Amino acid sequence: MKFKISDQISAIKPYEPGKPLKEIQREYNISNAIKLASNENPIGFSPKVYDAVTKNMKDMNRYPESSAPVLTNKLAKKFDISTKNIVIGNGSDDIIALLAHGFLNPEDEALMPLPSFLMYEISVKTAKGKPVMVPLTDFSTNLEGLIHKITSKTKLIFITNPFNPTGSTISNDEFMNFSRKVPDDVIIVVDEAYIEFVRDKTVYNSLQKPLQDPRIVTLRTFSKAYGLAGFRVGYGVMDPDIAQILNRIRQPFNVNTLAQAAAVASLDDEAFLNKSIQTTHDGLDFLFKALSQFDINCLPTQSNFLMLDLKTDATIVFEKMLKLGVIVRSMKSYGFDTFLRINTGTPQENIAFINALKKVLNN
Ligand SMILES: Cc1ncc(COP(=O)(O)O)c(C=O)c1O
Numbered sequence: 271m272k273f274k275i276s277d278q279i280s281a282i283k284p285y286e287p288g289k290p291l292k293e294i295q296r297e298y299n300i301s302n303a304i305k306l307a308s309n310e311n312p313i314g315f316s317p318k319v320y321d322a323v324t325k326n327m328k329d330m331n332r333y334p335e336s337s338a339p340v341l342t343n344k345l346a347k348k349f350d351i352s353t354k355n356i357v358i359g360n361g362s363d364d365i366i367a368l369l370a371h372g373f374l375n376p377e378d379e380a381l382m383p384l385p386s387f388l389m390y391e392i393s394v395k396t397a398k399g400k401p402v403m404v405p406l407t408d409f410s411t412n413l414e415g416l417i418h419k420i421t422s423k424t425k426l427i428f429i430t431n432p433f434n435p436t437g438s439t440i441s442n443d444e445f446m447n448f449s450r451k452v453p454d455d456v457i458i459v460v461d462e463a464y465i466e467f468v469r470d471k472t473v474y475n476s477l478q479k480p481l482q483d484p485r486i487v488t489l490r491t492f493s494k495a496y497g498l499a500g501f502r503v504g505y506g507v508m509d510p511d512i513a514q515i516l517n518r519i520r521q522p523f524n525v526n527t528l529a530q531a532a533a534v535a536s537l538d539d540e541a542f543l544n545k546s547i548q549t550t551h552d553g554l555d556f557l558f559k560a561l562s563q564f565d566i567n568c569l570p571t572q573s574n575f576l577m578l579d580l581k582t583d584a585t586i587v588f589e590k591m592l593k594l595g596v597i598v599r600s601m602k603s604y605g606f607d608t609f610l611r612i613n614t615g616t617p618q619e620n621i622a623f624i625n626a627l628k629k630v631l632n633n
């Protein structure tokens with residue numbers, strides 16, 4: 271290309287989303303493919319969302335409300351905090367990018383586990399910062415390793431709890447011990463995209479006692495337990511000084527009117543949220559049992575997904591599963607050559623996955 275792009279940007283590996291259902295159905299000429307590759311919610315979203323979206327359609331000739339005031343107020347009440355502590359984003363991806371752009375000067379460092387959710391690295395590089403990666407230990411975040419990498423250039427640390435892709439967690443004690451060793455001027459981003467699915471009560475949850483530590487920025491999303499991935503809504507909870515910076519640089523209309531209304535409506539439907547969490551737990555219990563019956567080892571998980579070790583090239587299995595209309599995620603590009611990651615589906619999807627896997631492995 272004759273146009274010269276920045277060296278930093280040219281080094282960015284593009285984010286690879288899970289294969290879309292419609293694409294697979296077209297490619298393999300099948301109508302009933304199932305997707306367990308992107309940690310989405312298999313049971314949809316609250317019926318209240320339909321009503322809210324329909325009602326708001328008539329206002330779609332207008333720009334959205336910039337500060338998403340109804341949603342922000344509702345979240346402030348839910349967590350007993352001020353609206354000044356909340357920034358709403360076009361998915362939590364948006365907040366990750368805003369943090370990188372707001373707090374990194376060229377060559378400033380952002381620490382993160384390796385592998386990690388790819389948007390941390392992409393956002394840091396796009397902001398001209400330097401990602402510093404710390405390999406996992408035993409499929410879990412190496413908190414001591416992160417501490418050892420802190421320098422005077424470190425501005426942000428990204429941690430994910432529960433961790434994507436392995437499903438491991440950080441306990442309350444582990445987090446407290448870690449945060450004590452982080453300097454006062456470093457922001458600790460705690461990405462809790464999957465926190466609603468956690469069953470283990472010892473796992474750290476930053477919004478149980480929010481805002482006790484001004485360095486902590488919590489990321490939450492409506493994409494997973496609430497099932498609103500296609501609407502794109504997430505939020506951050508943080509010190510008002512940090513929130514003010516993010517609000518200054520975000521796009522004024524980053525969250526559209528229908529997405530705001532959908533998020534508000536879904537907060538009003540606790541019954542749906544509970545059903546969604548229960549379906550996930552039932553799915554995990556079923557999958558663990560079924561996989562253990564044909565001797566497949568799974569990593570423990572507190573999330574809505576699990577990693578399973580096939581002891582053979584996972585990409586080959588992934589491709590064979592695709593042909594049977596089951597979309598899963600090979601973990602080869604994450605460095606786990608023999609692992610697949612799947613999220614829990616509906617009971618029928620879970621059974622279909624097990625049957626397809628049996629077929630592939632028996633051939
Ligand atoms: C760890 C983690 N953080 C953030 C996100 C992005 O969520 P959102 O849809 O809110 O942008 C994901 C999505 O898969 C994720 O796995």
